[in-house]
Amino acid sequence: MYNNIIEAEYLKDYVRPVTEEDRNKLPTYSHSKLEVYENCPYRYGLQYEQGKRSDETTLALELGTVCHRVYEIASQMWKEGMVNYNDLKFLLEYGDTDEKISGIKDLSKKYFEEWYETDSEGHTYSWKMGQFDKGLREYVDSFNYNGWFPFKEEYDFEFVFNNRAIIHGFIDAILINTEGDMKCLDYKTSKKPFPDNKIPTSQQFSIYCMGMLNDFGKLPVQCDYKFILLNQEQNALTNGFAKRIVKKLNTVLDNIDKDGKSGIWIPNSTPLCYWCSYSSTNPKAIQYKNECEYYSLWTPTEKKWDVNKRFNALDLTKDKHVDKINNDNNKRKLIF
Ligand code: SF4
Incomplete structure (x- = not known):
């Protein structure tokens, strides 16, 4: 956990709204683009500099899309006063043809072998879908008693970081309480939570915090990863994350500039x-x-x-x- 007032005080000098002039002048990044560079600059060069972007789909991607959609619609239903679990089950199973989202009936056939495999953590998709259903009901029920309510779903943001880059993204969910405090959530469909060392300065949540500071004038009081196929949560960010992320982002952006100028993107073979x-x-x-x-x-x-x-x-x-x-x-x- 972190002190949202102290962290906001530090970040406010590095975050500002995007102007039209910025759009013509500054490079644009998302958390995932920066993460690709950090994992392998050579991959970044192929994907973003040479434009070799694969449009192949995977079970993880397609399942993630439909599961995110179910959570999004569930929150909207709650705000409208009526959560229909039959409709949500239908959406999960058959997808959304208008949005070109496949449901798990089709995915289990398309990725037949993978669907029936046990993953390295000893879990099957049948077990994961059981956890998904249980977790979704617990999550939606919690709006009725724990004081946190859905505020924004798939919230898009952008801001200028340190007068040198536009950073944009989507936040899966923002919850709010009666005091106006906000909580930021990111849904994950991974097979296990993050290692502990990724949590104190989660780049993804740090960027989300900066986006929220720019749009709402304050930071969320809490940031949680929600592992929706495991029915587990993992709290992210600790005191001092603001200073750490500013330093880290500046280093990454410096390195991208340097590699862009030399045209040498070094592979990180792992x-x-x-x-x-x-x-x-x-x-x-x-x-x-x-x-x-x-x-x-x-x-x-x-x-x-x-x-x-x-x-x-x-x-x-x-x-x-x-x-x-x-x-x-x-x-x-x-x-x-
Ligand atoms: S080094 Fe590995 S991660 Fe990087 S581009 Fe090559 S195959 Fe991909």
């Missing part, structure tokens, strides 16, 4: 490569599979701590030099 759209080891990658040669050889069944190819910035510099010579030659050809 077991996460197994889930990267550019890795040959990712069994689900199709569109951009094999784009990266620097992937880690780690897989869940063969935990090798080696990489397919070591990165050498000099090779890139040589490539750039060759490109430059080719470009120069082409220019000469054009001139003559």
